[in-house]
Amino acid sequence: xxxxxxxxxxxxxxxxxxxxxxxxxxxxxxxxxxxxxxxxxxxxxxxxxxxxxxxxxxxxxxxxxxxxxxxxxxxxxxxxxxxxxxxxxxxxxxxxxxxxxxxxxxxxxxxxxxxxxxxxxxxxxxxxxxxxxxxxxxxxxxxxxxxxxxxxxxxxxxxxxxxxxxxxxxxxxxxxxxxxxxxxxxxxxxxxxxxxxxxxxxxxxxxxxxxxxxxxxxxxxxxxxxxxxxxxxxxxxxxxxxxxxxxxxxxxxxxxxxxxxxxxxxxxxxxxxxxxxxxxxxxxxxxxxxxxxxxxxxxxxxxxx
Numbered sequence: 001x002x003x004x005x006x007x008x009x010x011x012x013x014x015x016x017x018x019x020x021x022x023x024x025x026x027x028x029x030x031x032x033x034x035x036x037x038x039x040x041x042x043x044x045x046x047x048x049x050x051x052x053x054x055x056x057x058x059x060x061x062x063x064x065x066x067x068x069x070x071x072x073x074x075x076x077x078x079x080x081x082x083x084x085x086x087x088x089x090x091x092x093x094x095x096x097x098x099x100x101x102x103x104x105x106x107x108x109x110x111x112x113x114x115x116x117x118x119x120x121x122x123x124x125x126x127x128x129x130x131x132x133x134x135x136x137x138x139x140x141x142x143x144x145x146x147x148x149x150x151x152x153x154x155x156x157x158x159x160x161x162x163x164x165x166x167x168x169x170x171x172x173x174x175x176x177x178x179x180x181x182x183x184x185x186x187x188x189x190x191x192x193x194x195x196x197x198x199x200x201x202x203x204x205x206x207x208x209x210x211x212x213x214x215x216x217x218x219x220x221x222x223x224x225x226x227x228x229x230x231x232x233x234x235x236x237x238x239x240x241x242x243x244x245x246x247x248x249x250x251x252x253x254x255x256x257x258x259x260x261x262x263x264x265x266x267x268x269x270x271x272x273x274x275x276x277x278x279x280x281x282x283x284x285x286x287x288x289x290x291x292x293x294x295x296x297x298x299x300x301x302x303x304x305x
Contacts, residue, residue, distance in 0.1 A: 021182065022205050032254040033201060033304055035297075039290035040249035041242060042297045043283060044259040045102035046171065046194065046214055047091060049117070051109040051134040052080045060140035063173045064221065065263075080265055084114055087268025092124055094277045098284040100291035102262075105131035105171040105194070108158035118162060127293035129169030130155050130190075141178040152184050169194065169294045171214065182209055192298045200245065200256045202301040210298050212257070219261035224272070231272035235279040246288040257297060 016024025035042050054077050056066040065080070067073035095102055104121050106128050111118050121128060132138070133155050139148060160166050168191040172181065175195040185193055186209040192202070194214040202212050216222055218241060223234045238260060245256040267276050283289050292300075 020206055022203060022211075025203065027199065027201060028252055028254075030201070030254065031304075032252075033301060035255050035290045035292070035300055037290065040255045040288045041245050041286075041290065042255065042257045042300075043100075043242075043289055043291045044212065044214070044257055044294060044297060045095070045100065045262060045291065046129075046259065046294065047088070047102055047104045047262045047264065048131065048171070049084060049088065049104055049106045049110045049121075049264070050080065050131070051084075051107045051113065052077060053134055053136050057136040057138075060142045061138055061174075061176070063135040063138055065225075066135055083263065083265030083268060084110060084117060087273075088117065088264035089120065090268045090270075090273045091262065091264055091276070092120055094273070094280050095126070096124055097277070098280045098291075100280060100284055101125055101127070101293050101296070102291075103127040103129055103169065103294040105129050105169075106159060107131050107134045107137070108155050108162075109134040111159050111162040115162060122163070127169070127295055128159070128163055128167060129171060129194075129294060130159050130167040131171045132173050133158070135173060138173045139176050139178055139181055141180075143178055145180060148178055148180060149184060152181075152188060156188055156190075168192065169212070169298075171195065175214070175216070183207055185209055192294060194259075194294065200258075202257070202298055204305075210302070212259075212294050212298055214259045214261055216261075218259060219263075220267045221261070221263050225263075225266050231267065231275035235275045238279055239282070242283060242286070242289070246286070249288070 012018040054072050056062050067076050104126055137151055170185050170190050170193045172195045177195050182205050186207045192210040192212050194212050196211045197213050197215050199213045202210050204210050223229050242258055245258055249256050
């Protein structure tokens with residue numbers, strides 16, 4: 001029995017994608033991009049500053065890294081707290097020593113609860129981008145429209161109240177969006193988000209919002225916490241990625257972005273921080289490398305479009 005012809009016919013079937021959220025584009029066919037100083041690899045350090053309520057919410061889903069034991073889960077709660085009270089300051093020292101700039105994706109609850117941490121981030125010249133309200137503030141298409149609108153608005157307003165400036169970038173928890181999220185972010189005046197991982201250069205949604213890809217596969221959570229590799233192995237993977245991207249950029253005469261998503265309670269541990277410090281110092285000395293905030297990368301890319 002054959003299928004009716006209408007089964008494979010629908011309005012969005014065409015070359016490229018079956019949606020109009022953004023255009024199809026092979027990276028090697030685009031106009032060449034270069035970063036300031038004629039650098040070829042922009043290194044996007046994105047540090048997550050997260051507050052995990054001791055009782056997680058499972059709607060629409062439980063955030064990765066959340067409490068897992070019968071409550072109160074003091075073991076995981078205090079391990080996460082270690083990241084914000086101890087480990088992140090080691091990372092800030094690494095950045096200062098190497099003279100590099102990062103972006104910090106901040107839960108609104110972190111900004112409110114730890115103002116001295118926010119001041120330390122700002123004193124280092126780093127960018128602060130929005131990262132929901134707290135780690136119960138997950139997004140998925142099962143959410144009510146009004147609830148998602150309220151979540152985004154609340155996150156941005158509370159972060160701005162502490163920092164004194166409106167965030168330009170957004171990172172969803174677990175990079176999860178609903179069908180509406182990109183439009184909501186654009187409506188709130190955000191310049192870019194980091195949720196879509198399908199490239200090594202920024203690209204633009206049809207609504208004008210820019211996506212700055214933040215690879216899952218290069219994150220410390222994925223490589224160290226999930227796959228159980230050592231910090232030294234993670235650092236070598238970052239070196240390998242940088243070398244490959246630098247070579248590819250030279251061969252194609254167009255720049256690339258190397259993203260590193262970092263989690264203080266993972267990479268800021270005393271037995272891992274040395275490997276991280278060595279990596280950042282080494283990459284900072286590379287002639288091809290440009291360490292930059294997400295906003296700086298997006299602005300440089302936009303200027304060349």
